[in-house]
Every structure is written in C-alpha cells, then in structure tokens.
Amino acid sequence: MKIGILQTGKSPKQLASAFGDYGNMFEQMLNGRGFDFTTYDVLECDFPFSITEQDGWIITGSRFGVYEDHDWIPPLESLIRDLHTAKIPLIGVCFGHQIIAQALGGTVKKYEGGWSVGRVEYEIVGETVPLFAWHQDQVITPPKESKTIARTDFCAHAALTIGNHIYTIQPHPEFTADFVVGLAETRARGVVPDPQRLAAINSTKHPVATLKMADNFEIFLKQGQTYG
Helix, strand or coil, X not given: CEEEEEECCCCCHHHHHHHCCHHHHHHHHCCCCCCEEEEEEHHHCCCCCCHHHCCEEXXXXXXXXXXCCCCCHHHHHHHHHHHHHHCCCEEEECHHHHHHHHHCCCEEEECCCCXXXXXXXXXXXXXXXXXXXXXXXXXXXXXXXXXXXXXXXXCCCCXXXXXXXXXXXXXXXXXXXXXXXXXXXXXXXXXXXXXXXXXXXXXXXXXXXXXXXXXXXXXXXXXXXXXX
C-alpha cells in the first residue's frame, strides 16, 4: 500500500542526524507493515499532482501554527478538502490533527492553559492510552461532522474521526523517548517552563503505547477502522 507523508515540519538541526525528520519517524513506526512511503516537503510547497498518487496519506507535526500566514497552508487545506471529498484515508498527527480540523471548519487556537509535553495518558474510547505530547495549540472547536474519540482534562478534542476515512490525533505516537528528551534539551529551552520541561524528561522513563498506535494506524489505513 502506497502512503504519502505530507511533511509540515522538521526535527531540530541538533537532532536530525540521529533521529531523521518527521517523515522518517512515521516510516520507522510503521516499518514492516506492507507500506511504501513517499515524503512530500510541504514546507517547500512540494505537493502531489493528484490525490490518487498514493493510497493513503499522513500529515505530520510542525513547529508552526495552523493559523499562521504561510504560503503552503492554503494549498494544504485545499488538498485536505479534496481528500475528504474523495474519502481517501487520511491521518493527521499534532499539527496534522489541527490543520485537518481547521480545513474542515473547526477552530484551532494557542491554548491559554499553556503547554502539554511529555508522557500523557489519553482516554481513547474508554481505554487509557499513554502517548508523548508536545503542543500548546489545540483544536478548540472540532468540525461539525467529526467525532471526538480521545480527550484529557487539558485537551478536550485529542483525537477525531470523520467517517471511515479521516483519523486525527493530537499526541505523537511516532516520537521515541530519546527524541522527546532531545526536544526538551533543545527546542523547549526558554519556551516551555523549566518545571514542565524537566518533568517531560522524567516522564520518558515510563512506557508509551507506540505499538498499539502503530497497529491502530495500520488497521485504519488498510481497512478504514479506528478506535471510534
């Protein structure tokens, strides 16, 4: 199955040689599951010629806000709406979760409650699923046609589904513990309050549900089934 990765952000330069960029992380997460990947550098306005170039799509995270003025955001939103209309499988993670919501009529804002970083336990359809979070922006109002399937006290709309073809999630199942530590030591300094930053590092000592989410993504892309 051919999967297009729409890469909307990149690893900090200090971490890229060890961990690769966000597209590489999804390839590693889903390795050995029968997928062939092509990454599109959306930041350079590298978009597919056709939505049918790939059988399914993933939109990555990013340090940018979906509400910011970048020349690549309007064509990305247009692509999202085309994929939605055609009911082609689409996964969005963090920024990807937010841009899909915005493109389909939802609202995304910088959350007044601050940051969510490190290991967080999400309630996904009645099941507790620990994953790594790294965000301040979040979906405030989801698209009318969507269903919220995950939440925390901090993030009311942590995962959404639309039909059997769109599946979005705020946390980062593709992040490893070592990468989260790297983020905390690089990009977070002077941005995330130190107590939270240090707590995020400490939280990586505990396991997260990477394999469960990889299974879930595979089932969604191949069969159109999600937690919801």
